[in-house]
Amino acid sequence: ATFFMLGKNVKSYPDAIKQMLKDGNELGNHSYDHQQLTKIDAEAIAKEINDTNENIKNICGSPATVLRPPYGAINDTVKSSVGMPMILWNVDTLDWKTRNTQSTIDEVMRNLKDGDIILMHDIYSTTADAAVVLIPELTARGYQLVTVSELAAYRGGIAPGHKYSQFRP
Secondary structure (H helix, E strand, C coil), rough: CCCEEEEEHHHCCHHHHHHHHHHCCCEEEEEHHHHHHHHCCHHHHHHHHHHHHHHHHHHCCCCCEECCCHHHHHCHHHHHHHCCEEECCEECCCCCCCHHHHHHHHHHHHCCCCCECCCCCCCCCCHHHHHHHHHHHHHHHCCCCCHHHHHHHCCCCCCCEEEECCCCC
C-alpha cells in the first residue's frame, strides 16, 4: 500500500512508519495538517509539503515522493508548488462517511478494475477490518497489490506537478 500521512502526526508514530517501510509499503505526503491547498498561497503550500517531507525524512532517511492533496483539491498554484506527482483515486470507499466494514468491502468489490487506486483511511477500525477481508480476497482473484509508485512504473511513470487517479492498461 501507499500510506499518505499528515506531517503533524508523523513524529508520533516513528515505529509504525519504519514498519510500513520494512513491510514494503510506500510513504506518501498528505500535507502537514490537512488544509485545502487550493485555499492557501504558493508559499504556504510549499511549507505544508516541505514540513511533512522533513518529518518523514527525519524518521526514514528519505522524504515522500508522492502527494495526495487533501480533499483531492488541485489548482494551478498547487500544481506548480508541490514539486511531486499528485495521487488521487478512482475507487472511493467512502469509509470516512459510512464507517462500515461491509460497505467498504462492497464498494471495492463492486468497482475495482486493473490499475485502479482505492481510497481508504487507516484511522478507522472498520477500514482496517475491511482490509483484512479485502487483501486475501483480491489476491485470490488475481490482483497484485502494489504501491502507487510501483503501479505507475508498470504503466508508464509519473511526473511532478501532474495528477493521477488510475493507471489502467
